[in-house]
Amino acid sequence: MSSHNDAIDPSWPPGTVRLEELNPSGDSAEVILEPKPTNDPNDPLNWPQWRKHLNFGFVSYYVVMVLAFIDVATVTWGPVNAELGFSFAILNDSYAAGCGSLCIGAVILVPFALKFGRRPVYVLSTAAQLGISVWSARMQNIADLMLVNILSCIVGALAEVLAQMTVADVYFVHERGMMNTIYFWFMTFGTTLSPLAGGYITLSQGWRWVWWWMAILFGVGLVVLFFFYEETMFYAEAIDGVAVQDKLAPASNCDKHDSEALPSKVIDNIHDGHQPEAVQIDYSIPKKSKLKKLALWSNSPLPLGQLVKHSYHPFQIMFSIPAVFYMALEYGIMTACTTVPVTTLSSVMTLPPYNFGSAQIGLMGLPPFIGTSLATLICGPLSDKIGLYLAKRNGGIFEPEMRLWLCLAFTPFVPAGLFMFGIGLNNGSHWLLPAFGLGISAFGVVPASSAALTYLTDSYTDIIADSIVGVTFIRNLISTMFVFALSPWCDRVGLTWFYVTFGLIVGVIMLGNIVFIYYGKAFRVKCAGRYRHFSAQKAF
Secondary structure (H helix, E strand, C coil): CCCCCCCCCCCCCCCCEECEEECCCCCCEEECCCCCCCCCCCCHHHCCHHHHHHHHHHHHHHHHHHHHHHHHHHHHHHHHHHHHCCCHHHHHHHHHHHHHHHHHHHHHHHHHHHHHCHHHHHHHHHHHHHHHHHHHHCCCCHHHHHHHHHHHHHHHCHHHHHHHHHHHHHCCHHHHHHHHHHHHHHHHHHHHHHHHHHHHHHHHHCCHHHHHHHHHHHHHHHHHHHHHCCCCCCCCCCECCECCCCCCCCHHHCCHHHHCCCCHHHHCCCECCEEECCCCCCCCCCCCCHHHHCCCCCCCCCCHHHCCHHHHHHHHHHHHCHHHHHHHHHHHHHHHHHHHHHHHHHHHCCCCCCCCCHHHHHHCCHHHHHHHHHHHHHHHHHHHHHHHHHHHHCCCEECHHHHHHHHHHHCCHHHHHHHHHHHHHHCCCCCHHHHHHHHHHHHHHHHHHHHHHHHHHHHCHHHHHHHHHHHHHHHHHHHHHHHHHHHHHHHHHHHHHHHHHHHHHHHHHHCHHHHHHHHHHHHHHHCHHHHHHHHCCCCC
8 A cells, every 4th residue: 555645745755744734723633644545445544443453453463472482482491401301502592593583584474475465474374383383292302492493483573574564554654653552562462471371381281281272372363364354455456447546535525424434533533633534435346245355365466576576675675774774773672672581581590599480480571561561551642642743743744753752761761671680680689670670671662662663664654564574684683693692691791791781782772763863854865765766666
């Protein structure tokens, strides 16, 4: 779906849009819908809000299960070591191998989502994860250990990119901040609470049942996605030789019958003086039947021969557009703030003076979950409201950099939490100190991670799939580097200095948002030609 909008001046850089138009009375503002929907009732941007949220709910379940599969393994390491004799070094290496595989999975598989749609990739990858779960439950040797980690992460890499593609498919600019924050909350839900559940399952049923339960939950997801998830990839097809109109009708042209098909936010939600403009639906365009809505695959105009381009375009984009590289770097270091403490917990807190078992290690996932949940409640609504507020002050013109102000307020929490966690563990402090550190760090991670994804979606909507593939590659490369380096680095300088250094690196990278707040628009102006070049080769 192109982001073309009559409210966009051709001289503006990508991402700069008019989001508000003051009413003649001056007492309220009309929110301009961007990207601009067609008048086709099948356009996902024209879906009622409940239908958008339901589809996004299915995607969120998928994200939870994939992230749970990747992160639940650490609580099983003790029993696996005892039963199969795998050393903790081998187990740590298997986790790192999985992180490395996350780098390449999206590069290989996302082009198929661009050509054949999101639906077949969601369904088939869920089926693959179901099979890998069964394999994990029957694991016997190191080859099994390495292969299930590598294969599950190759497939699991799709979770991040597909979710961002779905957000771009169905939500408008003024909604994306909230939806990306919710998406990140579900990611954290899978990452932090799966070890908690896995720890109790390991104690009560044995470590193999952790994977049998994953197989059951993936089975539920497969049924739900196959029978209920609707394709969100959309391109306007000609009807009886006449192109679908890519125009918005003024609100005065919408009659009562038309309003039944409008997004509920358009017809129901008038708040804070902001009223979204209305869309006229052309009912001469036939709606898809239920069977067509649930077709296993679609077919975009992207030629099959161009699929390979979308395996290397992410790297060209990342190294030619500064915002993509920086946001990948920031998102990657935020991910490392989650993965590095998880591996530290499993190797340090099982030893004196803590002597934690599987269930207690799992309980340490609660503080980051609580921190993430609190940040989601605060930052989710604020991200979009701040964007609308600053756009109104700017004469109704929205700049993607407006979202980055929120990150600065939360920046100190991340290094502070890492300092508390590392120093507390090194000194054998009461477990409450490292637990509180995890929660504080997670509280600061949310706005930075959400803003990084939303900034790219706002700025480079037409190439978001390739951009997020690049982001995913860098994100998981950074996580892999830190996980591999963790043990030798700590052996050399100790936990305290590792986490102090790590926290300082994180803080410096997060302060890079200041550069983009002041110079991000200039970068977008300079890179506009490159963006148009890559956008011209995009799929839908």
